Every structure is written in C-alpha cells, then in structure tokens.
Amino acid sequence: MQVEVTMQEDRVGLGWRPELASAILGSLDRIDILEVIGNDYLGETQRKRDGLKLLARQVPLHIHGVDLGLAGAEEVSSRRIDRLARLINHVQPEAWSEHLAFVRAGGIEIGHLAAPPRTQASIENAAKNLKKTAGIVGCMPYMENIATLLQPPCSSLSEQQWISGIAAAGDCGLLLDLHNLHANATNFSFDPLRFLAEIPLQRVSCIHIAGGRWIPSPDGRQQYLLDDHLHEVTEPVYGLLREVAARASQPLTVILERDGAYPPMEVLLQELEKARSSIAAGRRRMQEARKEVSHAA
Amino acid sequence: MQRDVETLLARLFVEGDLRERFLQNPRAVASRCGLSQEECSEMESVSTSAFETAARSYERKRTFKRNHSRGVGLKGWFRVVMGWSLRNLRLLVHPEKHL
Numbered sequence: 001m002q003v004e005v006t007m008q009e010d011r012v013g014l015g016w017r018p019e020l021a022s023a024i025l026g027s028l029d030r031i032d033i034l035e036v037i038g039n040d041y042l043g044e045t046q047r048k049r050d051g052l053k054l055l056a057r058q059v060p061l062h063i064h065g066v067d068l069g070l071a072g073a074e075e076v077s078s079r080r081i082d083r084l085a086r087l088i089n090h091v092q093p094e095a096w097s098e099h100l101a102f103v104r105a106g107g108i109e110i111g112h113l114a115a116p117p118r119t120q121a122s123i124e125n126a127a128k129n130l131k132k133t134a135g136i137v138g139c140m141p142y143m144e145n146i147a148t149l150l151q152p153p154c155s156s157l158s159e160q161q162w163i164s165g166i167a168a169a170g171d172c173g174l175l176l177d178l179h180n181l182h183a184n185a186t187n188f189s190f191d192p193l194r195f196l197a198e199i200p201l202q203r204v205s206c207i208h209i210a211g212g213r214w215i216p217s218p219d220g221r222q223q224y225l226l227d228d229h230l231h232e233v234t235e236p237v238y239g240l241l242r243e244v245a246a247r248a249s250q251p252l253t254v255i256l257e258r259d260g261a262y263p264p265m266e267v268l269l270q271e272l273e274k275a276r277s278s279i280a281a282g283r284r285r286m287q288e289a290r291k292e293v294s295h296a297a
Numbered sequence: 298m299q300r301d302v303e304t305l306l307a308r309l310f311v312e313g314d315l316r317e318r319f320l321q322n323p324r325a326v327a328s329r330c331g332l333s334q335e336e337c338s339e340m341e342s343v344s345t346s347a348f349e350t351a352a353r354s355y356e357r358k359r360t361f362k363r364n365h366s367r368g369v370g371l372k373g374w375f376r377v378v379m380g381w382s383l384r385n386l387r388l389l390v391h392p393e394k395h396l
Binding site for chain 2 (some may be wrong): 102
C-alpha cells in the first residue's frame with residue numbers, strides 16, 4: 001500500500017525584521033513564508049501598514065502578537081484586541097499567533113511574556129480570552145508555548161496538561177516553539193520527547209526555531225539556558241524538529257526567529273536549509289514507520 | 298486566587314525593593330499581598346536563584362524596549378521639528394506663495 005504523507009506543503013521561513021528587509025526581499029526564492037511582529041506596526045503610519053499589506057500579497061505572511069497576555073487571569077481589554085484586529089484586517093495575513101502567557105497583572109506591565117500558574121482556572125480564563133479575541137479579530141490565533149526561567153508557582157498541572165487543556169477549551173491551533181521547549185526541558189530537567197508525546201501534536205501547524213545562550217544566576221551557582229533569539233539554532237532544536245515532522249502528518253510551517261546580532265543573510269538561509277533537511281528526515285522516518293506498519297498488517 | 302498570584306509575580310518582577318523583601322521572607326510578603334496559606338507555601342518554595350535570574354531577564358527586556366521606543370520617539374520628534382522648520386523656511390523665502 002502506498003503511504004501518503006502530506007509533506008509537500010511544509011514551509012520554511014523567517015521572522016521579518018527591518019534590519020533584514022533588503023536581504024530578505026533579495027532571497028524570497030529561498031524563503032517560503034514571513035512572520036511579522038504585529039506590535040511593531042500598531043503605532044506605525046498608514047504608509048508602513050500599506051507596505052506590510054503589499055508584502056503580504058507577495059509572500060505568505062503571518063502576524064505574531066506579543067502583548068495581549070491571553071493566558072492571564074485578567075480579561076484582555078477590547079481596546080488592545082481592537083488595535084491588533086485593525087492591523088490584521090488591513091494586512092490580511094494568512095494567519096496570526098499569540099502566546100500562552102500573561103504580560104501584565106494588577107496594572108503592572110512586566111514588559112515581556114511570563115508563565116502564569118498552570119491551573120484549571122487559567123485554562124478556563126485563557127479559553128474565555130481566546131473566544132473574545134477571535135470574536136473581535138475574526139479568527140483564532142495559533143497559541144505559542146513560552147520559555148520561562150521560573151516554574152510558575154501555585155500550578156496544579158504540568159505544562160503539557162495545561163497547553164492541551166487550553167487548546168481543547170479554546171479550540172485553537174498551536175504554534176510550537178522548539179527552542180522554548182528545549183530551554184524549558186534543559187532548565188527544568190524534563191524529557192522534551194515526552195512533552196511532544198503529551199501535547200495534541202495534531203493541532204500544531206506552526207513551529208518556531210531559534211537560538212539562545214547560557215546565563216549564570218546572579219549568585220553564580222547555576223546556569224540557565226536563555227531563549228534570546230540572538231544565536232544560531234543548535235542541534236537539539238533541529239532534532240526536535242525531526243521528531244515533530246516524524247510524528248505529525250499535517251503540513252508544518254517553520255519560522256526561524258532572529259532578533260539581533262544578525263549574521264550575513266547566507267548564514268540565516270543555511271539555517272533554513274537545515275530546517276528543511278530536518279523536516280525531510282522526519283518525514284522519511286514517518287514514511288518508513290508507516291510502511292512497516294502496513295507490511296505487518 | 299490566580300489573579301493575586303499573577304499580580305504578586307508581576308510586582309516581584311518589576312519592583313526591586315519588594316523583590317528583595319520577598320527573597321528574605323517570601324511567606325510574609327506573599328501573605329501581606331493577600332495570598333492564601335497554601336499559595337504562601339507555594340511562593341516559599343520558589344527557587345531564589347531562578348527567581349532572581351528571571352527578574353533580571355525581564356529587567357533587561359524592559360530596558361531594551363525603553364531604549365528602542367526612546368529611539369523611535371526621538372526620531373519622530375526630529376521629523377516633526379524638521380518638518381516645521383522646512384515649512385517656516387519656505388514661508389521666509391517665498392512669502393508670496395503662502396498668502
């Protein structure tokens with residue numbers, strides 16, 4: 001029996017950054033898709049938003065939100081969602097995404113993504129926020145797992161249970177950040193493969209890959225792997241990408257995130273090629289496994 | 298309550314003084330912030346080292362964002378001032394065109 005695997009639609013792309021703009025536009029034959037940080041355009045001129053819209057006509061584009069805080073205990077303000085919705089409706093991207101995080105509480109802005117206590121209550125609240133957001137924007141975001149240096153206190157669920165719970169309650173797709181997974185697995189000593197086995201991989205359509213660096217704790221006694229997006233993607237992350245490609249049969253869209261210390265464009269393009277090879281290797285493994293099963297049957 | 302825990306975490310990530318007091322006596326700070334006994338015990342078990350590392354990381358992110366937005370703001374103001382100056386320069390050179 002011929003084994004069918006939908007590998008032909010896998011795509012590999014890059015996070016759009018103004019510093020890389022001309023290099024990206026000159027390499028679109030090697031980049032399948034771009035991801036734009038939506039918040040960078042919220043306060044921008046109409047001209048820049050039109051530019052983004054034009055870009056979305058030329059190449060598949062995703063918008064990535066970073067400050068709604070959909071997994072927080074507080075209801076997300078309609079004003080914040082409205083601003084992002086206006087951008088999304090103007091640009092008409094293929095999809096958009098946000099994070100499984102809170103970014104503010106009690107009127108205090110943390111300034112970045114933080115992991116809330118993983119409880120049934122936060123699952124229910126995240127689902128409410130997701131429904132409200134999807135109602136305003138017009139479609140559900142893909143929700144991304146975050147990296148955290150601190151295991152959220154007062155949690156009663158594992159990260160896998162929590163993510164699965166929100167995906168089910170909110171009926172949303174997942175954006176799986178493999179460097180975040182790698183960093184958390186390293187910092188908290190858990191098996192990332194088990195993590196992959198325990199989340200609904202069938203909901204994962206988008207994947208982030210990135211690099212990070214080791215940082216010491218202030219007392220110098222411990223080292224933590226920080227997800228900084230300033231370094232090259234390491235082998236464990238490509239290994240996880242192979243694993244996901246071997247386990248999830250749906251098409252995957254992989255985005256390389258790089259936020260600074262930019263190397264020459266050719267280096268980034270080589271990282272994209274490595275990602276393609278990793279997906280291909282995973283797909284081959286899946287085909288072989290399926291062949292074995294069909295032969296055994 | 299979830300909301301109280303998140304508010305305390307946000308304050309600890311942002312307010313250095315509170316963080317110092319918390320690291321010395323987590324139960325007392327958590328209790329004063331309205332957390333239940335169970336939540337206070339959980340907060341007590343937080344790794345000090347991880348907490349400080351996370352707080353520093355958030356601090357760096359905030360500094361980066363502040364500097365970034367200050368740059369954008371300055372550029373914006375520069376554009377406004379230059380635009381105003383050019384308009385007035387034109388008015389001085391060709392006053393008849395603006396009558």
